[in-house]
Amino acid sequence: MPEIMFMIKLSNVSKSYQVDEETTFFALRQVSLEIKEKEFVSITGPSGSGKSTLMHLIGLLDKPTTGEIIIGEKKISVLNDDDLSSLRNEFVGFVFQQFNLISKLSVLENILLPTVYSRKELNYDPQKKAVDLLNKFGLFDKKNSFPNKLSGGQQQRVAILRALIMEPKLILADEPTGNLDSKTGHEIMRLLKDLNEKEKITVAVVTHEADIAAYGRRIVRVKDGKLVKS
């Protein structure tokens, strides 16, 4: 079996929306991109450039209009909704700008939420893993708190723990610092960098801020729905 050098590969991917009968809006045009294992990639570009669309495609939240996305050995165009859900569950850990914790669930329950939807036999006790992670991130005393009692930095760290609970190959962060002050933002970025360097987790960060993008070992620039050579 040949060694797979990329963990996710986009070939000639376009995403377009029918605005009206005559106008088609292209959010992405003919984008080809590989993200290799253990990489730290920043995807950057001005607002409206298509970087969010790119991130949704990489995160399997959306399907391309044309082109193919390959994850591991799987072509996602042939996968059904259940398969895609399983891949999102096991393969990707999402970190969002608005943290996107579920307000009626406690910190611990939020972290465990992906394991509820897992169809995979986990080789660890999720409850124990969650507690370990909380300890490691200094959030153990918050485990029964609800998200609205936490600061933004704490919420984003809980979101990162939620992304880590399934031991994903890829952490996909969409403007992870956008709702944080710059000090906290840099803390979060250092945390992601640590995860990449120590835990060998692939990280892709979408951001419009240059100093945040600078954390990446490779920077992919998007402009008008196309990749710009970096």
Next chain:
Amino acid sequence: MNYALFIIKSALEDFKRSKMQTFLTSLGIVIGVFAVIMLMALGLGLKKYISDQFDSLGKNTLFIAPGKVLQGGSFGVSSFLGNRFDIRDLNRLSRVRSIVGLAPMSSKSGEAKGSIKSDYVTIFFSSSDFADISGFSIDKGRLFDKADVSKRAKVLVAGPKIAEKLFGSSVDAIDKKVSIDNVNFTIIGVLKSKGGGGFGGPDYDSYFFGPYTTGFLFDPQKQFTRFAVKADPNVSIEQVKDDINRAMLQRYKEDEFSIVEPSEIMSVVNSIFGIMNIVLVAIASISLLVGGIGIMNIMYVTVSDKTREVGIRRALGARKKDILMQFLVESIALSVIGGAVGLGLAAIGVFFVQNYFPAYIDLLSMSLALGVSSSIGIIFGVLPAKKAAALEPVEAIRYE
């Protein structure tokens, strides 16, 4: 965490946060289930009341009535018309060997003057077998016997209610004279209370009973309206019916008399009340429908309130069916909570009604209440839940 448990817990936690909304949404189901269960309980009570009345007649009891009493499962007309039996029929029936007890029935109504007051009363005239056949027993004094019948004795046995009314108490009524339409009778006994009355049943406690020969005083034609018969328990009821039929056919045509088992009458009465009850329950069920629509409405609101949450859950790996289940469990929980509260209220209602009427809730109505309310949760929850499940993850997560 266990998946099912987690989903149920999520739904219930939602309710905790909006108690008022939960209450109002469930209210329609509460009222609907309450009404349906209450009506079913009353229907069951009525059925029990009727069957108790018939049960008191005892097994092996048959009635012989003029005309056709039951026709094609309902009451015939001719039973209310004038044909009557007479002493020749009584004699003929008394020779039927499979009959062990024979009570002819005739009645007379009139003004009775007691020691305390007067009242308008009914006397049933019969043989000394009547108490045994009809399930009466004596409380004070004695029943009339064969000697009283052959002597045409002017003696009466009183129901406890009428005895008390006319004489103050059962004891005070014994050996007292009562004058009915200017004929003086002696009260020789008072019966034990048999209940009845109130809801359409005859109030036996307010009747007098006397020897049928004495009844001829008021009826020169010496006629009877029907016979009550106790069949020999060692002979099959079909055989007894056959014997009676043969005896009666010597004088009457096939359609001039009927032999009726109480159970036949009971099944006709039950089917009439049963249909009535079904109609009432069906009308009450409309409120369940309205309650279900209320749940559907609030579930649509919930789905759009939670669009973003759906997006988050989908991003974390929830499948469409996971989302569907989440909302379905929520709507089922809403309506089952309503159903349980309605059932509880109906139980309290029945508890109070029982003072006046033998209403009760059986296992069937309980499981029906919970079954119907969870079905309502499913039926009216499935469209909103499908809408939630069909949300595109990328659209949902961007939803503000």
